[in-house]
Structure formats: structure tokens, C-alpha cells
Amino acid sequence: MIGNEETHDVERLLPPPIKRIVVDEQLQPTIVQPPVADPVAATGPSAGAVRAGARAHRRGTPGPERMTLDGLSVSYGTKRAVNEVSLPIRQGEVLALIGPSGCGKTTLLRTLNRLTELTPTARREGRILLDGQDVDELEVTALRRRVSMVFQQPNPFPMSIFDNVAYALREQAMKRPGKAAVEPQVIDALRRAGLYDEVKDDLSRPALRLSGGQQQRLCIARALAVRPEVLLMDEPCSALDPRSTAVIEELIQELRSELAIVIVTHNLQQAYRVGDHVAFMYLGDLVEYGRTEQVFAAPRAQRTRDYVGGAFG
Amino acid sequence: MLQRLRKPWPDQRAERTLGALASVVLVLIVLMIVFVASKAMPAFQHNGLSFFGSGGDVDRQIDAMVNTGAKPAPGDYTIGAWPLIYATLLTTALAVVGGLAFALLAAVFIVEFAPPSLRRVVVPVVRLLAAVPSVIYGLIGILVLVPLVNDHLISSGRKQSVQYVISLTGTGLLVAVVILVVMITPIMIAIIVDALYAVPKGWREGALALGVNRWRAMWTVSVRAARPAIIAAVVLACARALGEAIMLSMVSGSKGFAPNPIDGLTFIFEPLRPLAATIVEDADSINAPAMSATVYAFALLLLFSSLVLSLAGFLAKQPMKKYGIRV
Numbered sequence: 057m058i059g060n061e062e063t064h065d066v067e068r069l070l071p072p073p074i075k076r077i078v079v080d081e082q083l084q085p086t087i088v089q090p091p092v093a094d095p096v097a098a099t100g101p102s103a104g105a106v107r108a109g110a111r112a113h114r115r116g117t118p119g120p121e122r123m124t125l126d127g128l129s130v131s132y133g134t135k136r137a138v139n140e141v142s143l144p145i146r147q148g149e150v151l152a153l154i155g156p157s158g159c160g161k162t163t164l165l166r167t168l169n170r171l172t173e174l175t176p177t178a179r180r181e182g183r184i185l186l187d188g189q190d191v192d193e194l195e196v197t198a199l200r201r202r203v204s205m206v207f208q209q210p211n212p213f214p215m216s217i218f219d220n221v222a223y224a225l226r227e228q229a230m231k232r233p234g235k236a237a238v239e240p241q242v243i244d245a246l247r248r249a250g251l252y253d254e255v256k257d258d259l260s261r262p263a264l265r266l267s268g269g270q271q272q273r274l275c276i277a278r279a280l281a282v283r284p285e286v287l288l289m290d291e292p293c294s295a296l297d298p299r300s301t302a303v304i305e306e307l308i309q310e311l312r313s314e315l316a317i318v319i320v321t322h323n324l325q326q327a328y329r330v331g332d333h334v335a336f337m338y339l340g341d342l343v344e345y346g347r348t349e350q351v352f353a354a355p356r357a358q359r360t361r362d363y364v365g366g367a368f369g
Numbered sequence: 370m371l372q373r374l375r376k377p378w379p380d381q382r383a384e385r386t387l388g389a390l391a392s393v394v395l396v397l398i399v400l401m402i403v404f405v406a407s408k409a410m411p412a413f414q415h416n417g418l419s420f421f422g423s424g425g426d427v428d429r430q431i432d433a434m435v436n437t438g439a440k441p442a443p444g445d446y447t448i449g450a451w452p453l454i455y456a457t458l459l460t461t462a463l464a465v466v467g468g469l470a471f472a473l474l475a476a477v478f479i480v481e482f483a484p485p486s487l488r489r490v491v492v493p494v495v496r497l498l499a500a501v502p503s504v505i506y507g508l509i510g511i512l513v514l515v516p517l518v519n520d521h522l523i524s525s526g527r528k529q530s531v532q533y534v535i536s537l538t539g540t541g542l543l544v545a546v547v548i549l550v551v552m553i554t555p556i557m558i559a560i561i562v563d564a565l566y567a568v569p570k571g572w573r574e575g576a577l578a579l580g581v582n583r584w585r586a587m588w589t590v591s592v593r594a595a596r597p598a599i600i601a602a603v604v605l606a607c608a609r610a611l612g613e614a615i616m617l618s619m620v621s622g623s624k625g626f627a628p629n630p631i632d633g634l635t636f637i638f639e640p641l642r643p644l645a646a647t648i649v650e651d652a653d654s655i656n657a658p659a660m661s662a663t664v665y666a667f668a669l670l671l672l673f674s675s676l677v678l679s680l681a682g683f684l685a686k687q688p689m690k691k692y693g694i695r696v
Contacts, residue, residue, distance in 0.1 A: 174577065199580070201579070204578060205578035214693045214694045223579065223581075262693050
């Protein structure tokens with residue numbers, strides 16, 4: 057459990073929205089409603105719930121290690137984007153990658169399911185283990201089914217909602233299954249992504265007619281449909297409004313028990329809200345890795361302190 | 370006046386001027402259709418629906434028309450143009466189907482699988498091929514392909530088996546379709562390649578990130594999203610194949626004969642002559658009014674079919690709008 061001292065320290069450092077969280081003795085956070093209507097907090101109960109639950113889920117013991125990065129380096133031509141990064145990615149928790157633009161966060165994330173291999177100039181060194189097995193030994197399609205990804209821009213395919221979620225299920229089957237065969241899995245995935253209630257009336261609706269936030273949740277449902285073990289999220293909220301962002305953050309917290317989640321974010325508050333561990337990257341180096349509270353409240357490295365402090369500042 | 374034009378144009382004037390230019394094009398098209406239709410009228414009037422039928426030897430009917438006087442009798446217009454219409458449809462359909470299959474595979478290869486060095490060479494070459502004048506293809510066809518087919522593919526036994534009906538000389542359906550495919554495929558490749566590049570990168574990456582390989586992602590996402598452009602490519606290719614005259618006149622055998630699929634393999638060697646080629650070949654004997662009306666009737670058919678094509682292309686794209694594919 058986190059010591060009270062430390063938590064209060066964090067609170068003092070936090071930016072205005074998070075300052076509204078007051079942690080009581082049992083570590084049960086409650087919300088102090090601000091006098092001025094906040095766009096996030098005012099739009100709905102769930103937005104508030106996200107804030108309230110932001111630090112409530114912390115667990116004392118880390119989960120089992122799912123992926124391990126061991127001296128991972130990635131270069132584009134002669135430019136080194138990621139430099140000798142070693143990290144554990146644990147089941148049942150969220151790892152937030154933070155750092156300024158161009159520091160290699162997204163490259164690191166895309167390396168985990170070998171998407172960087174699509175860039176001809178990209179070269180990788182070091183090992184990535186998934187459940188102890190080197191990812192290079194896996195079939196790349198099998199790897200990507202186990203380590204799925206959600207992108208910065210919501211990218212539902214130009215098909216119906218149903219077909220979007222069923223896409224990967226159908227593609228991984230030897231013989232294209234009919235609608236009835238995949239329907240339970242599609243509905244389950246939509247439920248887990250928290251989208252089902254909003255779209256259940258008409259699953260044949262075009263996915264691109266959904267709002268941005270719904271589209272992003274559809275992309276999450278699409279990724280969940282194949283039952284991945286690790287979910288990679290590349291700034292999943294940067295194209296969304298605060299309301300949708302809150303919904304997605306809430307969703308991330310619900311999903312964390314079933315999967316290991318790695319999220320890249322520019323938004324330090326978001327990293328604080330959803331991350332169990334935070335990795336701060338700068339110019340390709342992993343500067344600091346640790347528990348969220350520790351990285352935000354008592355960063356070890358000067359560069360982390362500057363970045364976190366500057367942003368809080 | 371000139372002083373006024375030299376000043377920056379207000380939007381209103383630009384709109385009116387460009388609008389006028391655009392309307393000129395519309396008016397021209399309408400006038401052209403009306404003109405051709407009025408000229409073709411006698412041929413349709415005297416033949417009725419049998420114009421589209423097959424009655425007698427169409428070549429002999431055309432020859433007879435050339436020799437009719439300035440005041441043709443109703444019987445002078447007699448023609449059953451089916452062999453020519455059939456030849457047009459047959460060459461176009463076969464060439465477009467064959468060309469489309471080839472163009473799709475080639476475009477997928479260029480966009481997804483070709484090494485960048487090869488891509489840099491292939492794409493400009495394809496565009497160049499799309500611009501080669503058709504008469505050059507016709508020349509190569511008649512000098513290279515026709516002798517090749519005549520000497521090596523058609524056995525003398527096959528020639529003898531149909532010698533009382535038609536003589537097989539190498540010119541015919543096979544060479545016509547092969548060269549048409551070579552002519553129209555580069556256009557389709559160029560259009561489809563551009564369309565595949567224009568598919569949002571996120572869709573492809575999204576599919577790959579779900580554990581679908583590049584080949585399947587290409588077909589299930591990129592090619593699907595590029596369907597409107599594929600339809601546009603097919604429409605353009607059809608239009609080019611329909612309107613191709615010189616090349617087909619050179620290699621089709623130029624006989625008003627309808628190749629019959631039940632002839633088996635002989636079918637592909639049988640000569641034929643599409644409408645456009647017929648117009649080219651008969652344009653010099655257009656002094657006879659009966660002949661003139663008939664040639665105009667052929668022209669009207671071609672005009673009409675290109676209108677139908679554009680319309681069909683437009684209609685085929687409509688269902689795709691629903692899912693947000695840019696049409």
C-alpha cells in the first residue's frame with residue numbers, strides 16, 4: 057500500500073483537476089466538486105467516477121511479468137529512436153509511457169508487436185520476450201493477435217460495426233464463419249469495450265458514423281475480440297474530447313484486470329490517472345521507470361523532475 | 370476592357386466565366402447526340418428492331434449499301450448489325466475482365482510487395498504504357514502476333530475444318546483481345562495504384578495490428594476501400610475498348626462474323642469486326658445516304674453505350690457510400 061505521506065505529497069504537486077481528489081484515511085478517494093463547472097466532471101456521473109477511482113485500484117503486489125524488454129534498441133537508418141530500453145510489462149496493470157514528442161515512445165510501443173518491421177529503414181536490436189518466448193520466434197500474425205494495438209486516430213474500417221469487430225475473428229478462421237458463429241464473441245467484445253449498450257439497436261450501422269469516442273471504443277472492441285494478452289494503446293485519447301477521454305480511461309481501468317496494458321500518452325494527468333507504472337523516456341533513453349506515485353512525487357532523475365515539474369508548473 | 374480583365378477577378382466573375390465554359394461542354398454533348406441521332410434516324414426507321422438482329426451477311430449488306438443511289442429505296446437500308454454489336458461486346462468484355470484481373474494483381478504487387486527500387490521503375494513505365502498510341506499496338510499485333518498465331522497456334526486441320534464458313538488467318542478474337550488487354554491494363558493499373566495509395570494508412574495498419582497478414586489486409590481492407598476507383602478504372606477501360614478502332618481494324622480480321630463459343634477452341638481464332646472499326650473502314654464510302662445513315666447509327670450505338678457505362682459506374686458506386694467509402 058502507498059504511504060499516506062507520499063500520497064499527500066503527490067496531491068500537493070498535482071495540477072488543478074486532480075487536486076480535487078481528496079484521499080481519506082482508508083485511501084478511499086472522494087470528489088470535491090469545484091464551484092466552477094468543469095467540462096469533464098460536469099458532463100456525466102461516469103466522468104466523475106473516473107476521477108474518483110483514479111488512484112483507487114492500486115495494488116500492493118505487481119502481477120506476473122507478461123512481456124520483457126531486454127536491451128531493446130530501434131534505429132531508423134542512422135538515427136537511434138530507442139536506446140537500450142529494458143522494461144517489464146506485467147499482467148493486470150497499466151504501464152504508461154511518457155515523454156516529450158519524438159522521444160521514442162510510439163516507436164517502442166510499435167516494436168512490441170513488430171509493427172516497426174513495416175518501416176523498411178527500421179532496425180531492431182535487443183530482445184522482446186512474450187511469456188518468456190522471444191517474439192521473433194513467433195509467427196508475426198500470431199504475435200499481433202496476442203499483442204493487439206489501438207491507434208492514436210480511431211481507425212474503424214469502412215464497414216458495419218459488426219463487421220469491424222468480427223473482422224479479426226473471421227480472418228483468423230480457416231473458413232469464413234457466418235454471422236451467427238461470431239455473434240457471441242462480437243457482442244462480448246463490444247460489451248467489454250463498453251460500447252454495446254450504445255450500439256446494440258443496430259449493429260449493421262456504418263462504423264464511421266459513430267462519434268470519435270465511440271469509434272475509438274469500437275477499435276478497442278475490435279482489438280479485444282481476438283482475446284489478446286497485451287493491449288498496446290498509442291495516445292488513444294489525443295483525438296478525443298474530454299468526455300470521451302474520461303470514458304476510455306474508465307474502460308482502461310476495467311480492462312486492466314484481464315490484460316497487460318501499455319499506454320503511450322502526452323498527457324501527464326492521464327498517465328497519473330491510469331498508470332500503475334510509469335516509464336519516462338527522453339531522446340530514446342529510458343530515463344526513469346517506477347511506480348506512478350514514485351515517478352510523479354519523487355523522481356530520481358533530474359530530467360524526469362524537469363519534465364514532470366515543468367508540466368506541473 | 371482589357372484593363373478590367375487585368376485586375377484581379379472577383380469570385381463572381383470567375384464563377385460566371387467558368388460556368389459558361391462548363392455549359393458550352395454540356396451543350397456540345399447534347400448537340401452531338403441530337404445530331405448523330407437525327408442522321409442515324411433513317412437506318413433505324415427502315416430496319417426497326419431488326420437493325421440489332423442478325424439477318425444475312427452483314428458485310429454483303431454494307432457493300433450493297435455503298436452502291437445505292439442518292440435516293441435509296443427503303444430496302445437499301447437493310448442490315449442486321451448483330452455481328453458487329455456482338456463483336457464489340459465480346460472484345461470489350463473479355464479484354465476488361467482479363468485486364469482487370471491482371472491490373473488488380475499488378476497494383477497489389479506494386480503497392481504492397483514490390484521492393485521500392487522496382488516500384489520506382491515500374492510505376493512510370495506503366496504510366497508510359499498507358500499513353501502509347503493504339504496504332505503502335507496494332508502494328509505490333511499485325512506484324513508479330515498475327516503471324517505467330519497463324520503459324521504456331523492454328524493447325525491446318527483446324528483451318529480446313531471451317532474453310533467453307535470462314536478462313537482463319539491469325540487475325541481474330543484472340544489477337545484482338547490480347548492487344549486490347551495490353552492497351553487497357555496500364556490505365557487500370559495506374560488508377561488502382563493511385564487509389565490503393567490513397568487508402569488511409571490507419572486502415573491497413575489497423576488490420577495488420579489485428580494479426581492479419583499483408584496479403585489479406587490488402588484484399589479485405591485496402592482493395593475494398595478502393596472499390597470506387599476500381600469501378601472508375603473499369604469504366605475508363607471499357608470506354609477505351611469500346612472506342613478502339615484502328616488497332617482492332619488491323620488485327621480483328623475485319624469480317625462481319627460472329628465467333629461462336631460452341632466452336633470450341635476455334636472460337637478464339639475466328640475473325641470479327643467491332644462497331645468502331647467498322648466506322649473507320651466505311652467512313653470513305655459515306656457518300657451514299659443509306660451508308661451514311663447506317664454508319665451514324667453505329668456511332669449512335671457507341672455514344673449510347675458510353676452514356677450507359679458512365680451511368681452504370683455511377684450507380685455501382687452508390688451502395689459503397691453507406692459505409693463511408695469516399696466515392
